[in-house]
Amino acid sequence: xxxxxxxxxxxxxxxxxxxxxxxxxxxxxxxxxxxxxxxxxxxxxxxxxxxxxxxxxxxxxxxxxxxxxxxxxxxxxxxxxxxxxxxxxxxxxxxxxxxxxxxxxxxxxxxxxxxxxxxxxxxxxxxxxxxxxxxxxxxxxxxxxxxxxxxxxxxxxxxxxxxxxxxxxxxxxxxxxxxxxxxxxxxxxxxxxxxxxxxxxxxxxxxxxxxxxxxxxxxxxxxxxxxxxxxxxxxxxxxxxxxxxxxxxxxx
Amino acid sequence: xxxxxxxxxxxxxxxxxxxxxxxxxxxxxxxxxxxxxxxxxxxxxxxxxxxxxxxxxxxxxxxxxxxxxxxxxxxxxxxxxxxxxxxxxxxxxxxxxxxxxxxxxxxxxxxxxxxxxxxxxxxxxxxxxxxxxxxxxxxxxxxxxxxxxxxxxxxxxxxxxxxxxxxxxxxxxxxxxxxxxxxxxxxxxxxxxxxxxxxxxxxxxxxxxxxxxxxxxxxxxxxxxxxxxxxxxxxxxxxxxxxxxxxxxxxxxxxxxxxxxxxxxxxxxxxxxxxxxxxxxxxxxx
Numbered sequence: 001x002x003x004x005x006x007x008x009x010x011x012x013x014x015x016x017x018x019x020x021x022x023x024x025x026x027x028x029x030x031x032x033x034x035x036x037x038x039x040x041x042x043x044x045x046x047x048x049x050x051x052x053x054x055x056x057x058x059x060x061x062x063x064x065x066x067x068x069x070x071x072x073x074x075x076x077x078x079x080x081x082x083x084x085x086x087x088x089x090x091x092x093x094x095x096x097x098x099x100x101x102x103x104x105x106x107x108x109x110x111x112x113x114x115x116x117x118x119x120x121x122x123x124x125x126x127x128x129x130x131x132x133x134x135x136x137x138x139x140x141x142x143x144x145x146x147x148x149x150x151x152x153x154x155x156x157x158x159x160x161x162x163x164x165x166x167x168x169x170x171x172x173x174x175x176x177x178x179x180x181x182x183x184x185x186x187x188x189x190x191x192x193x194x195x196x197x198x199x200x201x202x203x204x205x206x207x208x209x210x211x212x213x214x215x216x217x218x219x220x221x222x223x224x225x226x227x228x229x230x231x232x233x234x235x236x237x238x239x240x241x242x243x244x245x246x247x248x249x250x251x252x
Numbered sequence: 253x254x255x256x257x258x259x260x261x262x263x264x265x266x267x268x269x270x271x272x273x274x275x276x277x278x279x280x281x282x283x284x285x286x287x288x289x290x291x292x293x294x295x296x297x298x299x300x301x302x303x304x305x306x307x308x309x310x311x312x313x314x315x316x317x318x319x320x321x322x323x324x325x326x327x328x329x330x331x332x333x334x335x336x337x338x339x340x341x342x343x344x345x346x347x348x349x350x351x352x353x354x355x356x357x358x359x360x361x362x363x364x365x366x367x368x369x370x371x372x373x374x375x376x377x378x379x380x381x382x383x384x385x386x387x388x389x390x391x392x393x394x395x396x397x398x399x400x401x402x403x404x405x406x407x408x409x410x411x412x413x414x415x416x417x418x419x420x421x422x423x424x425x426x427x428x429x430x431x432x433x434x435x436x437x438x439x440x441x442x443x444x445x446x447x448x449x450x451x452x453x454x455x456x457x458x459x460x461x462x463x464x465x466x467x468x469x470x471x472x473x474x475x476x477x478x479x480x481x482x483x484x485x486x487x488x489x490x491x492x493x494x495x496x497x498x499x500x501x502x503x504x505x506x507x508x509x510x511x512x513x514x515x516x517x518x519x520x521x522x523x524x525x526x527x528x529x530x531x532x533x534x535x536x537x538x
Contacts, residue, residue, distance in 0.1 A: 152347050153383035153442075157397030157449055158373055167396055171387050 026216040027223055037210055041223060044203035048231070051123055051202060052189045058128035059188070060181065063135030068165070070140060081136070088133040093194055097126045101198045123195035131188055135181060142177035143169055175246045182239040186232050193228075203227050297356075298323045298453055298484040299344060304353035306339055306508075313339045315508040317353070321453075326479045327486045328495040328516075331505035332531060337488040340505070341455045344486070345375045358452055373401075376446030380458040382438045384430035390417070390441050391426040394448045402449070409448075416444040420474050436467030440474055447478075454478065456487040490535055496520065504528045 027041070028034035070081030101122035108115055117125070146169050154164040196205035207224040211217045299321040306314035314336050321327055329337045342348040343355060346368045355362040357371040385393050394413035398404040404412070417423040420440035422433075430438055439459055446454060456475065460468045472494045479485060479498040489495065495502060495516055502519040504512040504527075512519070512528045523529045 147381075147383075149379055149381050149383035150385065152377075153379065153385070153445075155347065156345060156372060156375070156377040157445065158369070158401030159397065160401075163400050167400065168385055172385075 022219065023216045024219055026210075026214045026219050037214070037220075038223075040210060041203070041206050041220070041227070044201065044206040045227070045231070047120070047200065047202040048189065048192050051120065051127070051192050051195060051200065052185070055124045055127035055131065055192070056185045056188050058124065059131040059135050059184075062128060062132035063139055066132060066136040067139035067143070070136065071143065085133045085136055088129060091130065093126065093130050093191055094197070096130055097123065097194055097198060100126045100129075119195065119198045119200040122198055123192065123200050127188055127191060127195075130191075131184065134184055134187075138177055138180045138184065139173075142173040142180075145176055146172050178246060179239060179243040182235070182242055186235050186239070189231060189235065190228065296323075297321060298325065298358055299486075300354075300356040301340075301344070302354045302356075304340075304343060304350055304355065306336075306343060306348065306350045313508050314343070314350070317510055319503065319510065321484060321486065323452075324482050324484055326484070326498055326500045327503055328499040328501075329486060329488045329503045329505060330490060330492070330495065330531075331511075335505040336508040337505050338457050341377075341457055341486050341488055344453075344455060345372050345377055347377075373449070374451055375453045375455060376449055376451035377455045378439070378442050378446055378457065378459050380461050382430070382435075382442045382462070384438055384442055384445070386430050389427050389429055390422075390433070393430065393441060394445050397445070397449050412448055413444070416447045417441075419447070419477075420444045434467060435463045436470045439463065439467075439471045443471075443474055443478070452484060454483055454485040456485065456489065458488050458490075460489065460491055492520070492532075492536060504531065506531070 025031065025034060027038050029038055066081050066084055069077045070085070072078045101117060101119070104122075104125075105115065105117050150168055150172070151164055154168045159167065192202060193204040195202055196208060199205065203224060207220050211220050214220065297320050299319070301317055301319040304314055304317040304319075305312070317336075317340060319327075319340075329340065331337050339348055343350045344357065346362060358374050360367050360370045360374075362368060362371055384390075385396070388396065391410060391413055394416065395404075395406065395409035398409040398412055399406060414423055414426065417426055420443055422437055422440055422444075425433055425437060425441070430441065433441065443459075459475065460471050463471060468491065472491060475485075475487065476494070476498050487494075487499075499516050502512075502514055502516055503510055504519070504523075504525075506527050512523065512525050514524070519528075520532065523532060
């Protein structure tokens with residue numbers, strides 16, 4: 001691993017000096033211009049993280065609300081959830097983002113609700129909805145992996161559906177749900193890059209803007225990729241820690 | 253009133269047309285008596301099953317079952333696997349929905365959600381696979397129902413839990429998780445968990461089938477003790493020694509039908525049907 005990094009670093013650094021194909025000066029922290037550029041790029045972290053976290057939390061809430069009726073034995077209760085999941089899963093993120101950002105305010109206005117959706121909330125809503133179909137399926141598989149006998153035992157001691165979920169099923173299912181859910185969070189972080197196209201000032205947008213002024217796409221996008229890499233590696237580390245902790249819990 | 257009519261219809265949908273009027277009026281008057289005098293809810297029978305049918309898609313799992321269980325009666329249901337024994341007792345507390353026929357438990361006719369809730373409050377169930385809640389301690393397993401479904405305080409629920417844990421003779425395991433207990437101990441906890449709801453009727457669905465042989469008797473002892481205390485119970489089991497000791501009546505099922513019923517002595521010494529004789533020969537051979 002270390003060797004690989006050294007090799008990559010060496011290639012890039014030697015590239016710097018050879019024939020001017022590389023222009024690392026744009027993000028050279030020792031120069032004022034380079035330092036300003038770097039801080040400009042890194043400032044996008046806050047927006048990317050905030051956007052991802054809010055979207056992930058919303059997606060988890062919507063996902064649960066979709067997943068629970070989706071497991072009903074009554075097909076009329078089950079059907080809206082299935083339709084929601086199939087429908088949302090079929091829409092690519094980018095068209096949905098355009099629709100929410102440009103189309104949804106028009107729809108809401110025609111219903112007499114006058115709200116403007118800014119880039120941040122447009123992106124949050126899109127990511128949350130788009131991801132909720134997947135989180136719903138994660139909940140479903142987690143909950144269905146809990147043996148049916150648990151629900152039956154809960155019924156025989158008089159628990160209601162809500163009590164059964166709250167005290168019996170979810171505490172057990174959460175151990176199987178959390179790791180894939182955390183994994184899904186990585187996906188949200190990466191997809192948040194799409195928010196750049198509606199003008200949301202996150203990591204990718206800032207990189208794009210800098211490229212337009214500096215004309216150094218290779219160097220700037222390389223740094224951009226590095227930014228996501230660091231972010232995702234940190235989350236991955238957390239996910240693996242979580243999986244170990246949950247796995248250990250289950251065998252106890 | 254409308255729900256009463258619905259229940260009556262539910263009961264009568266299998267009845268031939270002619271006696272329908274009489275059936276309706278009987279149930280009607282019974283309901284009225286019970287409404288007039290709520291305090292003496294004294295029904296002759298704990299469980300009445302009439303014309304019960306159940307299908308799993310095309311598979312006819314229960315065929316026209318009629319069974320009446322008196323208060324305090326101990327019934328043992330046996331029969332080959334796939335004969336519908338478990339399905340039958342799972343219909344009694346509506347873990348399985350039946351397709352037609354009528355089930356009355358302690359005077360409550362099974363129909364809408366409220367009636368099912370009322371019936372489940374009177375009926376405890378013990379499963380083959382114990383179905384303890386693995387994430388909770390033994391004590392929490394026992395107090396969950398009384399606290400959440402009955403609104404008991406933690407103190408009262410724990411007192412009650414310890415009382416029944418002592419009855420099944422494992423009070424010292426209260427703070428352990430189910431995974432730390434042997435199968436026999438887990439099943440005794442499951443029995444105690446049901447008893448904590450203070451049911452009038454107990455259903456046992458092959459309570460010893462998942463146990464190692466040396467643990468069977470400790471569980472059966474608890475069930476016999478319960479039987480001797482006068483609890484109404486239906487036990488699905490292959491433990492014929494237990495059946496002789498504890499049952500008032502044997503019910504033999506095959507292919508979704510009740511083939512034969514009788515007292516244990518009639519049943520074991522002098523089975524009436526060939527199928528029953530063959531079954532007994534099979535399981536008593538060793």
